[in-house]
Amino acid sequence: MSARSPRGQVSSRSLLARSRWLLARRLCQLGLLALFLIGPLLGVWIIKGNLSASLLFDQIPLTDPLLLLQTLAAGHWPYVTAWTGALIVLVFYALVGGRVFCSWVCPVNLVTDTAAWLRRRLGIKTGRTPDGNTRYWLLAGLMAATVLTGVLVWEWVNPVTLLHRALVFGLGGASLLIIGIFLYDTLIASRGWCGHLCPVGAFYAVLGRIALVRVSAHRRDACDDCMECFVICPEPQVIRPALKGVGQPHPLILSGNCTNCGRCIDVCDRDVFKMTHRFDQRSAQ
Known part of the structure; x- marks a missing residue:
């Protein structure tokens, strides 16, 4: 059965062929959520905690490096297990790509992906998108607020943490934040x-600049300028240098903003893109 592209065009490939990376991401996201939830809900404790700080098999600590930095900024010295957990997470994301967290792990991505899909279906073109550097200014501001107050400011409003708590203890006020993000992405600003x-x-994104795993437009000469990859990509600005050879001779997407989500691989009928590593700079002949 043929599938429709993000722009509504009929593709020659099946729906499954155009959804392999999407299905893999959803299985990963939902599987991780299930591992966190079966403990408090069913008493099967494979992993305890949440995505900020957790313990795997009661032995392996996993700590969000950003949480560790906030703790230091607040004037507190983390436990050794927190340092160990942060190092494990840092090494992992340095290999697979920092923003793999955003596309493969973060449950809020399910909300924002749904908003992006609905926005395309409704044909919403209006809205005002903030400057791409806004998130870096917000990050700097949150760290400064943590230093000044001695409080982990971000953890009070972190939608990932709040969503985890809501799923276990009930939605409550956290639902308002999640609904707000959904409406913002749907009606005001795409992604x-x-x-x-x-x-x-x-x-x-800062961590992702050194990542080993990369997407490559290795068959960029086969590109027919259909623009499907730009439409579906949550960070479309990262594609052009690799696809069009703007400012770089090789076809690798090296931007830390790339989420390694595989959307471009799924939608491209010309098989232009593939997942590879940063040392594979060859183009297909």
Whole structure:
């Protein structure tokens, strides 16, 4: 069965062929949520905590490096387990890509992806998108507020943490924040939260600049300028240098803002893109 592209055009490939990376991401996101939830809900404790700080198999600590930095900024010295957990997470995302957290792990991505899909379906073109550097200014501001107050400011409003708590203890006030993000992305700014405002995305984008795993437009000569990859990509500005050879001779997407989501691989009928590593700078002959 043929599938429709993000722009409504009929594709020659099946829906499954155009959704492999999407399905993998959803399985990863929902699977991680299930691992966190079966403990408090069913008493099966594979992993305890949340995406900010957790313990795997009661042995392996996992700590959000941004939480560690906030703790230091607040004037507190973290426990050794927190340092160990942050190092594990840092090494992991330095290999696979910092913003893999945004597209493969973060549950809020399910909300913003739904908003992006609905925005395309409704044909909404209006709205005002913030400058791409806004999230970095917000990150700097939150860190400054933490230094001044001695309080982990971001953790009070972090939608990822609030969504985790809401799923376990009930939605409550957290639902208002999640609904607000959904409406903002749908009606006001395309990919506004994840692409322009989220401080966590800003932090992981910095880390992602050194990542080993990369998307490559290795068959860029086969591109027919259909623009499907630009339409579906949450960070479309990262594609052009690799696809069109603007400012770089190789086809790798090296921007830290790339989420390694595989959307461009899914939608491209010409098989222009593939997942590879940063040392694979060859173009297909």
